[in-house]
Amino acid sequence: MKERCGIITSDGNFIEIKNISASNYEFLMDPEELYRYANKINAIVHTHIRGCYPSRKDLEYMKLWKNVIWLIVSEDCIKGYKISLDGSVFEVDVNSFLSEKLYNLIMKLLK
Numbered sequence: 001m002k003e004r005c006g007i008i009t010s011d012g013n014f015i016e017i018k019n020i021s022a023s024n025y026e027f028l029m030d031p032e033e034l035y036r037y038a039n040k041i042n043a044i045v046h047t048h049i050r051g052c053y054p055s056r057k058d059l060e061y062m063k064l065w066k067n068v069i070w071l072i073v074s075e076d077c078i079k080g081y082k083i084s085l086d087g088s089v090f091e092v093d094v095n096s097f098l099s100e101k102l103y104n105l106i107m108k109l110l111k
Helices: 030-034 058-061 102-108
Strands: 006-008 015-018 039-045 069-074 075-084 089-092
Touching: 006 102, 015 102, 030 069, 039 102, 058 069, 058 075, 069 102
Parallel strands: 039 069
Antiparallel strands: 006 015, 006 039, 069 075, 075 089
16 A cells, blocks of 8 residues: 655645555655745654654654654554654644544544
């Protein structure tokens, strides 16, 4: 199954963004779709086949989006991460910002 991705906007909506990556094991958001919401992105969301730890590529891209939470979703977990100004990555409590509605919408990415 190809990774799926989307964003959570500052007004609390989840928007799925087309994954244009040629690989099934990474995501690359369609830039045209993504930049429509560039000023409203609170979180970047994507799926992993297994586990919820950032890949090497995730860590690279997190450096470009330092003020944005990265949510990783798989069959067995959902975790959020953020990168600090010094480049260290830390886990954030997803329950502190995910409503039940958003959680359910994000989990639909796995289907």
